[in-house]
Amino acid sequence: MLLAIDAGNTNVVFALVDIGGGEGRAIKARWRIATDPRRTADEYAVWLSQLLSLAGYDRSVVTSVIIATVVPRALHNLRVLAAKYFGGEPLVAGVAPAAFGMAIDVDEPASLGADRAVNTIAAHALHPGDLIVVDFGTATTFDVSDFSGAYKGGIIAPGINLSLDALVTAAAKLPRIAIEAPATKGVIGTNTVDQMTIGIYWGYIAMIEGLLDRLKAEVGRPVTVIATGGLATLFERHTGVFDVIEPDLTIQGLAIMAERAHMTGNSLS
Structure with a gap:
């Protein structure tokens, strides 16, 4: 194995x-x-x-x-x-015999993170057409690939935990809160914790939806949006922008790359 x-x-x-x-x-x-x-x-x-x-x-x-x-x-x-x-x-990943094997159509191809390249490989292997992969990690990344599997670029935004850490660190009286959907139905919070939860959660969803709208407009063709990372399912419940949730996209990509290396005659051990 x-x-x-x-x-x-x-x-x-x-x-x-x-x-x-x-x-x-x-x-x-x-x-x-x-x-x-x-x-x-x-x-x-x-x-x-x-x-x-x-x-x-x-x-x-x-x-x-x-x-x-x-x-x-x-x-x-x-x-x-x-x-x-x-x-x-x-x-x-990224080093022969496990080279990425795809076009990386950006200004500095060598600067592309291995995880983002591996996600693109897995996404293209699993889904046809133009794709956007949203990965919820330390940073939240948006990666665009075209129907041929070429990586076209994307966006790097602060991860939600990073944003919350910065807020709590910079504001002495704000408490540490859990990242979760707000208990209130509206967006007018009546206490500090509710206001923070609304701001973090709905603010993050607004960022995701807004950036995806702009990316789709720029691509100009139908796009499948794939979400991955531990927090993908948390946001999926309150937004309809994700077409597919692939929780193990990076691991699947690594497995695909290992299979390819083996098929080209290189030992995996």
Whole structure:
């Protein structure tokens, strides 16, 4: 099985994916740990071995590893983890033999984050036509790709947790609140917590809807909007702008890239 590792700014997600069975990239288990570039390969191995065991798997079931990271300092220890504990050099998204293999039609192609490129690959493999992928992570990103699978550009906005952290840090009397849909039906809050919840939640939905309207107008053709990331389902309940929710888009993209590397004759282990 494939161990797919998505190292983001906030969390590192590890997923065990069966890409050789008849289920078609079935995700058997997933775990996450806070991103810390100082965490050693040995620390990862102890933590991950225990979780594999709790899920009923031995470490030997992992026959290949692929990594996507937007935290360059984390890559070395993840490479060591793969080599030392899983018996081989990992694939790294964006590096041959796991190159992205798509046109990146922007001013600075090398600056495109691996997660956004992997999401685009997965989205194009799963859905036809022009696409917009909205990924709710540390930042909320909007990524546009055309019907050929070429990456055309997008938008980077502060993530909702980042926005809330900035608000609470800068305003001494404002409390920490949960990110959730407001309990009130209207948007006139009558206490501090309700006003903050309305501002964060409905303000964020207004931003999403407004930016998607502008992106669709600029594309000028029918577009499928795909949402991914942990908070996608929270917003889906109160807006109709998402056509599809793909909670595991990045992991699916990594599995697709690993399959492609294998099909071109490169060892996955």
